[in-house]
Amino acid sequence: MNNSEQNDLNIVIVGHVDHGKSTVIGRLLADTDSLPLGKLEQIKEMCRRNSKPFEYAFLLDALKDERSQGITIDTARSFFKTEKRRYIIIDAPGHIEFLKNMITGASRAEAALLVIDANEGIQENSRRHGYMLSMLGISQIAVLVNKMDLINYNKKIYNNIVNEYSQFLRKININPMAFIPVSAMRGDNIASKSKNMTWFDGMTVLETLDNFNDAKQPDDLPFRMSVQDVYKFTAANDDRRIIAGTVDSGILRVNDEIIFYPSGKKTTVKSIEEFNAAPKNYISSGYASGFTVTEQIYIKRGELCVKSVETEKIKPFVSTTFKASLFWLGKEPMDLNKIYSLKIGSSKVDVKLKKIIKVINASSLDEIQTNGRNLFVGRDAPGAPQIPVGVADTPFQKGAINRHEVAECILETERPIAFDTADIMPLTSRFVIVDRYEISGGGIITENIGDEYSEIREKVLLRNFKWERGNITPAMRAERFCQKACMLIITGNQDADKKIIAKTLEQDLFNEGRIAYYLGIGNVLYGVDSDIKNIYSNAQRENREEHIRRLSEVANILLETGAILIVTATMLTQDDMDLIKTVLTRESEGDIITYWIGKNIDTDIKADIIISDFEDSDRASLMIKKDLQDRNIIYN
Amino acid sequence: MNHLDKLESKSIHIIRESYNQFKNLCMLWSIGKDSTVLLCLARKAFFGHVPFPLVHIDTHYKIPEMITYRDNLAREYKLDLIYGENAEALKNKQTFPDKNVNRIECCRLLKTEALRNTLSGEWTRYRMNHDTGKYEVSKDKEAYTGVIVGVRADEEGSRSKERYFSPRDKNNDWDVGDQPPEFWGQYKTDFAPGTHLRIHPLLDWTELDIWEYIRREDVPVVPLYFDDGTGSRYRSLGCYPCTSPVESTAKNFDDIIEELKSGKFANIAERSGREQDKEDGGGLEELRKDGYM
Numbered sequence: 070m071n072n073s074e075q076n077d078l079n080i081v082i083v084g085h086v087d088h089g090k091s092t093v094i095g096r097l098l099a100d101t102d103s104l105p106l107g108k109l110e111q112i113k114e115m116c117r118r119n120s121k122p123f124e125y126a127f128l129l130d131a132l133k134d135e136r137s138q139g140i141t142i143d144t145a146r147s148f149f150k151t152e153k154r155r156y157i158i159i160d161a162p163g164h165i166e167f168l169k170n171m172i173t174g175a176s177r178a179e180a181a182l183l184v185i186d187a188n189e190g191i192q193e194n195s196r197r198h199g200y201m202l203s204m205l206g207i208s209q210i211a212v213l214v215n216k217m218d219l220i221n222y223n224k225k226i227y228n229n230i231v232n233e234y235s236q237f238l239r240k241i242n243i244n245p246m247a248f249i250p251v252s253a254m255r256g257d258n259i260a261s262k263s264k265n266m267t268w269f270d271g272m273t274v275l276e277t278l279d280n281f282n283d284a285k286q287p288d289d290l291p292f293r294m295s296v297q298d299v300y301k302f303t304a305a306n307d308d309r310r311i312i313a314g315t316v317d318s319g320i321l322r323v324n325d326e327i328i329f330y331p332s333g334k335k336t337t338v339k340s341i342e343e344f345n346a347a348p349k350n351y352i353s354s355g356y357a358s359g360f361t362v363t364e365q366i367y368i369k370r371g372e373l374c375v376k377s378v379e380t381e382k383i384k385p386f387v388s389t390t391f392k393a394s395l396f397w398l399g400k401e402p403m404d405l406n407k408i409y410s411l412k413i414g415s416s417k418v419d420v421k422l423k424k425i426i427k428v429i430n431a432s433s434l435d436e437i438q439t440n441g442r443n444l445f446v447g448r449d450a451p452g453a454p455q456i457p458v459g460v461a462d463t464p465f466q467k468g469a470i471n472r473h474e475v476a477e478c479i480l481e482t483e484r485p486i487a488f489d490t491a492d493i494m495p496l497t498s499r500f501v502i503v504d505r506y507e508i509s510g511g512g513i514i515t516e517n518i519g520d521e522y523s524e525i526r527e528k529v530l531l532r533n534f535k536w537e538r539g540n541i542t543p544a545m546r547a548e549r550f551c552q553k554a555c556m557l558i559i560t561g562n563q564d565a566d567k568k569i570i571a572k573t574l575e576q577d578l579f580n581e582g583r584i585a586y587y588l589g590i591g592n593v594l595y596g597v598d599s600d601i602k603n604i605y606s607n608a609q610r611e612n613r614e615e616h617i618r619r620l621s622e623v624a625n626i627l628l629e630t631g632a633i634l635i636v637t638a639t640m641l642t643q644d645d646m647d648l649i650k651t652v653l654t655r656e657s658e659g660d661i662i663t664y665w666i667g668k669n670i671d672t673d674i675k676a677d678i679i680i681s682d683f684e685d686s687d688r689a690s691l692m693i694k695k696d697l698q699d700r701n702i703i704y705n
Numbered sequence: 706m707n708h709l710d711k712l713e714s715k716s717i718h719i720i721r722e723s724y725n726q727f728k729n730l731c732m733l734w735s736i737g738k739d740s741t742v743l744l745c746l747a748r749k750a751f752f753g754h755v756p757f758p759l760v761h762i763d764t765h766y767k768i769p770e771m772i773t774y775r776d777n778l779a780r781e782y783k784l785d786l787i788y789g790e791n792a793e794a795l796k797n798k799q800t801f802p803d804k805n806v807n808r809i810e811c812c813r814l815l816k817t818e819a820l821r822n823t824l825s826g827e828w829t830r831y832r833m834n835h836d837t838g839k840y841e842v843s844k845d846k847e848a849y850t851g852v853i854v855g856v857r858a859d860e861e862g863s864r865s866k867e868r869y870f871s872p873r874d875k876n877n878d879w880d881v882g883d884q885p886p887e888f889w890g891q892y893k894t895d896f897a898p899g900t901h902l903r904i905h906p907l908l909d910w911t912e913l914d915i916w917e918y919i920r921r922e923d924v925p926v927v928p929l930y931f932d933d934g935t936g937s938r939y940r941s942l943g944c945y946p947c948t949s950p951v952e953s954t955a956k957n958f959d960d961i962i963e964e965l966k967s968g969k970f971a972n973i974a975e976r977s978g979r980e981q982d983k984e985d986g987g988g989l990e991e992l993r994k995d996g997y998m
Binding site (some may be wrong): 169176342344502 | 748858939
């Protein structure tokens with residue numbers, strides 16, 4: 070069969086130090102005739118001359134040596150073939166940076182062999198690796214109970230190990246495809262049935278591997294694609310605006326209606342774009358893809374694209390607060406309330422650890438209280454001393470997640486992100502945590518918690534979804550009016566006369582032929598807000614929130630007309646601003662500009678511009694106009 | 706998805722990620738088959754465009770067909786092509802063909818040093834002007850913070866330990882022992898000032914994969930890879946004083962693929978025609994860190 074058309078399966082071999090991972094790999098390569106010509110004989114001869122018993126692990130070492138001399142053999146990934154498919158064994162090497170490398174290797178695998186030494190029994194990393202496989206979402210697992218020859222192929226010992234380990238796997242929701250008693254050294258039950266264990270009627274390792282399912286692309290799940298980028302190469306005379314990304318799951322076709330989260334914007338797929346390939350009218354999971362849409366909505370990297378019809382069944386969450394299972398790899402512990410970055414799909418957002426529900430020992434599954442922690446063993450080289458890594462280089466801390474620990478926790482992001490939960494859509498529930506410049510942890514979202522604006526956000530998403538536009542797009546209006554729609558919020562302390570500045574600005578812009586509108590707060594208060602207008606009694610915080618929501622909704626409509634909207638407010642706080650931004654899911658970040666009138670900012674608001682010289686409203690207006698030019702809001 | 710589809714999509718994802726995350730990005734183009742596959746993947750990723758410069762290090766000892774091919778393809782694809790060189794060493798004849806230094810030292814001077822200083826912008830960069838079809842001194846002297854390189858894990862030992870996004874410090878040094886974790890398609894794209902990232906979209910590809918992809922996509926490669934009737938061809942391309950052809954009658958993609966799969970090269974290293982590898986006393990390892998061999 071053609072190499073490029075044959076099915077592949079990436080497998081990883083994990084297990085405790087010295088339980089025989091290398092021997093299993095060596096045996097698989099030898100028994101499937103995947104070794105370079107004469108290599109096996111050469112190593113056997115070398116062992117004979119040095120009076121050393123032959124070991125398959127020597128074979129791997131020899132291959133490594135050769136590789137460094139330039140021969141094209143790679144034990145970081147070894148290949149072997151059966152009738153059914155090609156296997157790529159990913160080495161999950163075990164240096165002191167043990168878990169980091171194990172995860173890097175194992176995360177590429179679609180199936181795993183977990184090796185346990187029959188003689189030594191289940192050890193710490195036998196369990197920890199099992200746990201990590203479950204976190205990484207590798208569900209096709211076979212457990213090899215190795216070195217059966219050392220226990221005289223004893224069925225009872227084997228059964229005890231199977232029972233004990235099954236119990237552990239059950240707790241972490243892993244259902245192994247098989248347990249197989251083997252001796253990789255002697256070849257029992259690897260490629261051929263063992264004559265030494267007639268009591269075992271299961272499949273050999275090779276048969277089990279062939280019995281694994283092909284890594285199926287999750288085409289049958291709802292469509293998910295993180296927008297990686299939006300391309301428009303106008304300089305090269307290409308007018309297509311292509312939304313690009315790799316499809317996580319599902320299938321998307323031309324004419325499908327799609328929604329982007331967290332913005333909630335919707336549009337329809339116009340064309341699937343390809344280069345140097347046959348034209349297509351659909352994209353499916355796993356492919357690095359691109360498509361154009363019918364309406365020129367503003368979409369940027371980080372949005373999660375889903376199919377409208379599928380949201381009736383499974384809809385992604387949009388929230389800032391969620392529960393997660395997390396493993397920590399950072400040199401420094403993960404601290405409560407410190408700011409990290411969270412990367413999920415293509416979006417990246419500030420995040421903090423809000424609450425640690427519990428820290429778990431991934432091997433014993435015990436909850437870790439304070440002291441007496443069970444530590445990681447960090448060396449995997451045969452015969453190497455087993456050094457507890459944590460003690461060596463990490464100061465343990467309470468109220469933090471330490472290196473190599475696993476925790477259930479609550480995370481809070483700085484702005485809402487779109488995600489699914491691991492139980493239903495594992496691929497889009499996965500995230501990593503970046504501490505300064507380094508990826509320092511990973512996790513899966515298990516539950517949406519929601520935040521104070523969840524309800525409002527729901528309304529906004531529905532509004533955006535139901536939003537109906539005429540034939541004129543914002544881009545067309547911008548081009549016609551030579552201005553970008555935006556909301557200018559003029560705020561400041563009590564004594565600054567914000568209204569006069571706002572009205573002067575409106576007049577100045579109008580005289581230039583711009584479309585500008587001063588929206589008096591009272592206009593909203595006594596009309597749209599007449600049922601809740603009692604907003605300034607401090608007890609009625611909720612009313613204030615509702616007032617800001619409504620004001621923002623009115624503003625949203627006015628902005629749709631392409632206008633520059635000017636509003637004034639006294640002592641606006643950052644909370645108020647967050648709320649306004651939640652409602653005004655406008656095209657880009659720069660669409661709301663806040664000007665603080667006054668010498669010092671008296672609230673926690675992050676104003677864009679401070680106008681300290683406010684006595685002269687003409688001058689203040691001029692400064693704002695200049696700022697609008699600098700920002701490219703007004704031009705020509 | 707078949708094997709090549711998987712490799713292609715992953716590489717494109719990585720190339721797109723680099724383009725989004727690095728302001729000063731370039732791609733190394735050695736004119737060889739691997740980096741030409743990389744170039745074609747970039748055109749796929751950006752739907753026919755290559756939105757960053759390609760950097761070639763010209764030792765001025767390249768087999769002449771390579772340079773002709775480079776310039777022709779650059780014009781055809783409208784590539785933003787930049788080349789750099791070690792003008793000083795060439796002027797002072799500090800080269801192996803001039804018999805003044807050994808092969809390894811020659812590589813270090815003409816490739817590694819030239820590469821380092823071209824990437825940092827300290828030495829002159831020559832950029833193709835598509836209006837005149839000629840090279841001009843480039844005014845852009847800003848250092849590249851992201852460098853896409855076509856290395857494959859199966860080429861030799863140390864490369865098998867590489868990551869897709871591999872951090873380098875100020876001296877281009879690579880810390881093999883302490884590399885960032887990579888999982889779930891998330892890569893290291895944050896880096897401290899003064900450091901940069903090497904990006905390796907072809908890490909998972911084998912020599913055979915490369916040829917099967919070249920055949921599938923009809924990637925234009927230098928004709929030197931094929932037997933021109935003399936019973937020999939190049940399996941790996943480099944400078945003519947140090948690269949010899951291998952005996953082979955492979956005249957087309959099918960022949961080459963057959964040779965690699967079951968024929969005479971199934972168990973022989975790709976770089977067996979490269980003389981400097983044989984002279985290696987460990988020095989080559991150092992040079993390889995720069996990913997331009």
